[in-house]
Amino acid sequence: MVKVKVYITLKSGVLDPQGKAIEGALHTMxxxxxxxxxxxxYMEFHIEPKADHSIDEQVTFMCNKLLSNPVIExxxxxxxxxxxx
Amino acid sequence: MVKVKVYITLKSGVLDPQGKAIEGALHTMxxxxxxxxxxxxYMEFHIEPKADHSIDEQVTFMCNKLLSNPVIExxxxxxxxxxxx
Numbered sequence: 625m626v627k628v629k630v631y632i633t634l635k636s637g638v639l640d641p642q643g644k645a646i647e648g649a650l651h652t653m654x655x656x657x658x659x660x661x662x663x664x665x666y667m668e669f670h671i672e673p674k675a676d677h678s679i680d681e682q683v684t685f686m687c688n689k690l691l692s693n694p695v696i697e698x699x700x701x702x703x704x705x706x707x708x709x
Numbered sequence: 710m711v712k713v714k715v716y717i718t719l720k721s722g723v724l725d726p727q728g729k730a731i732e733g734a735l736h737t738m739x740x741x742x743x744x745x746x747x748x749x750x751y752m753e754f755h756i757e758p759k760a761d762h763s764i765d766e767q768v769t770f771m772c773n774k775l776l777s778n779p780v781i782e783x784x785x786x787x788x789x790x791x792x793x794x
Contacts, residue, residue, distance in 0.1 A: 632751070633751065633753070653775065655767065655771060657756055658755070658757075658767075658771070659754065659755050659756075663750065663751075664753075665748065666718065666748075667731075667749070668745070669746040670744050670745045671742055671743050672743075673742075689738065690731065
């Protein structure tokens, strides 16, 4: 079994209203040395390797078709083997 | 300047309806070897070190007071020095 961690972020140049709102709230709270806040999605899941597709192929398919919006979002992912005892 | 990456995830035991919805959609798309999907938030920002607070203190304050909901969410973060030329 493999644990996959996916990081989905807005492409640079895409306005991030959530990031701007957080920046404003932080300034109100007196935190004024923070900037360039970008908010994205973080997903974790387990995947059982299959013979007919590599995990890279499957994760790429999942990211492009469902988990991210390729028009405005980028994605990257990490994988780690899960030792089941 | 320091770049901070924050990962916010639901505490284990907290129901993740978004994760369940994604799992259902994946099964409909024929991806049936994926499970335990957990959806969270991923944030990046730059922070200018200040004399009166360490960056750890500031990020911890930000996470506890604004970026995450300590009742149902956990957070962790990474930091990397940004070399400005």
